[in-house]
Amino acid sequence: MMSFLSGGNLFGLPLPEIWFGVVFVCLALYIALDGFDFGVGLLYGVADDSERERLLGSMAPFWDGNEVWIIVFGGLLFAVFPDLYGNLLSRYYLVVFAVLVSLILRGVSPEFIEHHEGRESFWGGTFVLGSVAAPFFLGVLLGNWISLSSSNLSIVGIVAGVAVVAYCLMQGVAYYSYRTDETEFHLYGYVGAGVYLVSVLVAVAYLELTNLANIISGASIAVLLLDVALLIVALTALRRGRRRLSFYASTFTGFFLVVWIGVVLFPNLDPVAGLSITEGAVSGVALNLVSIMAVFLFPLIAFYFILLYSVMGGEVEEGY
Amino acid sequence: MVDPVFLSRLQFAFTVLVHILFPVVSMGLAPFLAYFIWKDYRTGDEVYRRLTDFWIKVFAVTFAVGTVSGIVLEFEFGMVFAEFSRAMGGVIGGPLAFEGMMAFMLESTFLGIFLFGRERISRFQHFVVGIVVAFGSWLSAFWILVVNSWMQTPRGYETVTRAGNRVFTVTDPMAAYLNPRFPWMFVHMQSAAVLTIALLLSGVSAYHLRKGYDNRFWRTCLKTSVVVFIFAAPFQFIHGDSYARHVISTQPRKFAAMEAVWKTQDYAPEYLIAFPRHLHEILNPRARHLVGIRVPDLGSILASGGDPAATIRGLNSFETNPPPVALVFWSFRLMIAIAGWLVLLAVWSAYKLVKGNLFEARRLQFFLMLSSVLGFVAVETGWFVAEVGRQPWMVYGVMKTYEGVSTNLGGMEIAATFVGFIVLYLCLLAVYFYVLYRMFLGLQESQTDGKEVGE
Numbered sequence: 001m002m003s004f005l006s007g008g009n010l011f012g013l014p015l016p017e018i019w020f021g022v023v024f025v026c027l028a029l030y031i032a033l034d035g036f037d038f039g040v041g042l043l044y045g046v047a048d049d050s051e052r053e054r055l056l057g058s059m060a061p062f063w064d065g066n067e068v069w070i071i072v073f074g075g076l077l078f079a080v081f082p083d084l085y086g087n088l089l090s091r092y093y094l095v096v097f098a099v100l101v102s103l104i105l106r107g108v109s110p111e112f113i114e115h116h117e118g119r120e121s122f123w124g125g126t127f128v129l130g131s132v133a134a135p136f137f138l139g140v141l142l143g144n145w146i147s148l149s150s151s152n153l154s155i156v157g158i159v160a161g162v163a164v165v166a167y168c169l170m171q172g173v174a175y176y177s178y179r180t181d182e183t184e185f186h187l188y189g190y191v192g193a194g195v196y197l198v199s200v201l202v203a204v205a206y207l208e209l210t211n212l213a214n215i216i217s218g219a220s221i222a223v224l225l226l227d228v229a230l231l232i233v234a235l236t237a238l239r240r241g242r243r244r245l246s247f248y249a250s251t252f253t254g255f256f257l258v259v260w261i262g263v264v265l266f267p268n269l270d271p272v273a274g275l276s277i278t279e280g281a282v283s284g285v286a287l288n289l290v291s292i293m294a295v296f297l298f299p300l301i302a303f304y305f306i307l308l309y310s311v312m313g314g315e316v317e318e319g320y
Numbered sequence: 321m322v323d324p325v326f327l328s329r330l331q332f333a334f335t336v337l338v339h340i341l342f343p344v345v346s347m348g349l350a351p352f353l354a355y356f357i358w359k360d361y362r363t364g365d366e367v368y369r370r371l372t373d374f375w376i377k378v379f380a381v382t383f384a385v386g387t388v389s390g391i392v393l394e395f396e397f398g399m400v401f402a403e404f405s406r407a408m409g410g411v412i413g414g415p416l417a418f419e420g421m422m423a424f425m426l427e428s429t430f431l432g433i434f435l436f437g438r439e440r441i442s443r444f445q446h447f448v449v450g451i452v453v454a455f456g457s458w459l460s461a462f463w464i465l466v467v468n469s470w471m472q473t474p475r476g477y478e479t480v481t482r483a484g485n486r487v488f489t490v491t492d493p494m495a496a497y498l499n500p501r502f503p504w505m506f507v508h509m510q511s512a513a514v515l516t517i518a519l520l521l522s523g524v525s526a527y528h529l530r531k532g533y534d535n536r537f538w539r540t541c542l543k544t545s546v547v548v549f550i551f552a553a554p555f556q557f558i559h560g561d562s563y564a565r566h567v568i569s570t571q572p573r574k575f576a577a578m579e580a581v582w583k584t585q586d587y588a589p590e591y592l593i594a595f596p597r598h599l600h601e602i603l604n605p606r607a608r609h610l611v612g613i614r615v616p617d618l619g620s621i622l623a624s625g626g627d628p629a630a631t632i633r634g635l636n637s638f639e640t641n642p643p644p645v646a647l648v649f650w651s652f653r654l655m656i657a658i659a660g661w662l663v664l665l666a667v668w669s670a671y672k673l674v675k676g677n678l679f680e681a682r683r684l685q686f687f688l689m690l691s692s693v694l695g696f697v698a699v700e701t702g703w704f705v706a707e708v709g710r711q712p713w714m715v716y717g718v719m720k721t722y723e724g725v726s727t728n729l730g731g732m733e734i735a736a737t738f739v740g741f742i743v744l745y746l747c748l749l750a751v752y753f754y755v756l757y758r759m760f761l762g763l764q765e766s767q768t769d770g771k772e773v774g775e
Binding site for chain 1: 380381383384387388391392395397398399400402403404405406407408410412417418419420421422425426428429430431432435436437441482487489490491492493729733737744748751755758
């Protein structure tokens with residue numbers, strides 16, 4: 001009955017390469033979407049009390065859905081590239097542990113701020129801590145991955161961690177400004193963008209000088225230039241009060257940062273283990289089945305998100 | 321130096337045992353919420369609106385804590401069981417990905433709309449969204465139990481070579497996903513969740529009635545949950561009995577551990593309780609010489625569904641090392657004891673319900689209140705039976721647990737994260753219960769403010 005699934009790749013498609021792209025798109029969506037939640041968490045740390053409830057309200061309906069993108073990224077990595085899944089998570093064990101702890105803190109703190117009376121400042125602190133640490137350690141993980149680090153900490157890892165946190169700050173400002181028309185956080189947005197730009201350039205220079213990754217290729221340079229251009233658009237638009245454009249440009253800045261990592265890695269999957277995309281992918285029924293499911297499920301997921309954002313978007317109400 | 325294999329297992333067991341509490345709450349609450357939402361929509365009776373509003377808040381906090389503690393489990397496969405992940409990704413990676421794509425995506429986006437969008441969509445749309453959220457929590461269980469049941473009764477796979485390693489890949493998804501264990505496990509788990517929450521709601525409602533919060537909110541909550549409880553408790557008992565016979569035919573070794581049967585025997589007695597015969601073995605979970613209270617022939621009768629001469633295969637007849645038998649044996653007995661008590665309680669509740677004095681039955685309410693968390697205990701002990709009982713196999717008959725752990729990790733690294741998880745999860749649990757407690761206090765305040773009057 002399912003015989004069409006066995007044998008070679010469906011329709012002779014280069015499925016492993018397509019899947020490499022798809023898992024990176026999932027990760028890129030995660031960084032961009034949860035990026036604004038993390039950014040809101042960062043702003044929560046510097047906002048005064050009157051603004052805090054509104055900050056939480058701006059992300060409340062969305063963060064859980066956004067977070068599912070990392071679950072889907074992990075699940076698809078497990079399903080399509082199990083070797084990479086096992087390698088990355090066990091090699092950078094302590095970094096992954098730190099990511100998980102941070103995500104727990106970030107996720108439960110808003111619930112406890114709302115319901116644990118008298119302890120709002122403690123849970124506010126854990127919320128900010130989680131919102132800083134989660135993107136930082138995710139950045140460390142990505143930096144380690146492309147710089148062939150065999151230990152939990154590497155220079156590129158730390159620089160990439162800083163870059164992702166800085167990105168989240170900018171993204172949070174762009175998002176909050178878009179949803180509320182507030183301008184008071186714009187300075188943080190500029191700071192975030194500046195730190196982001198510097199740390200990305202440092203990471204690129206380091207990778208190039210140490211010859212760790214294949215930076216100088218047409219695709220890599222094109223994506224990097226696009227990323228910087230988007231960053232500039234996001235900042236200019238933010239300054240001129242074109243809030244929607246600023247948020248979209250900022251979203252794609254984070255998206256293409258992750259895409260760039262994929263471009264640099266290609267056609268390797270796990271350079272430390274000397275594993276290529278085609279070697280590391282599952283085959284036969286396992287690959288074809290997940291591909292068919294994805295063709296049906298991704299449009300559905302897109303529908304859910306469009307529904308969520310169209311119903312819950314718009315100006316943030318006072319309180320929630 | 322502590323054994324990394326043992327620590328890996330302990331850490332995974334600990335995180336899964338804490339995590340399972342939250343899905344049980346959300347999956348068990350789901351049908352109740354669906355019912356309240358439906359009644360609210362159909363009748364417009366404000367008590368259902370208030371029941372929905374209150375329990376959806378509990379659901380939301382539980383879902384948030386369940387999501388973040390569930391991400392840990394997903395990534396823990398790769399972290400501490402990297403060899404297992406590499407070997408089995410081609411079979412179980414798919415269902416795990418489908419869980420995220422089908423269930424979590426649906427549940428989390430729709431929950432956002434349900435919680436925050438009441439003013440933004442129509443009543444009918446809000447009703448539909450609520451039903452979808454309830455459905456999503458069950459869909460998630462479907463895929464997770466596909467994975468777990470496959471690890472108990474693996475089917476539909478073959479070995480292939482990938483990147484120089486011998487790994488497993490799915491060949492027949494229908495056979496692999498709908499393996500012999502799956503329907504048993506799914507029904508047992510979902511029924512357990514519903515039963516657990518029915519009991520919890522009954523207990524909480526009983527507590528409030530006894531404390532003098534005698535109003536329509538708690539009366540409706542008690543009646544609804546007791547009706548479900550009356551059906552769920554006997555169902556789970558009868559289903560569990562047949563489930564055990566399914567285990568005999570598919571995992572005889574696990575059944576032998578559940579019953580602490582070492583020597584293959586017919587006319588096997590049923591030990592109600594048993595202890596090591598020799599005092600120096602009292603702490604040895606694999607002690608072979610046992611004394612205890614036994615009912616002659618009952619073991620064989622239960623195992624076969626009526627035949628006292630039926631043969632039960634003993635642990636000695638298997639080549640692999642037995643699991644820690646005492647843990648499996650006692651977990652099984654505790655679960656059965658709870659199940660038996662719940663059936664009695666269900667009969668008693670049915671009697672009071674039919675007589676029409678459920679709300680005045682103080683003694684019954686007292687015992688419902690005392691028993692309110694027993695469902696959770698039964699869930700945890702059930703997982704001990706299922707997971708400890710299959711050791712040393714990780715995938716039954718295919719891969720042993722020690723073969724699945726990450727090879728690059730030392731005992732210290734795992735010990736450090738294990739301590740971290742223990743501290744974090746215990747804090748999480750403490751705060752979770754505190755938050756629920758505050759929610760109940762808030763509800764009680766609103767009810768004593770005179771906003772509600774008893775009938």
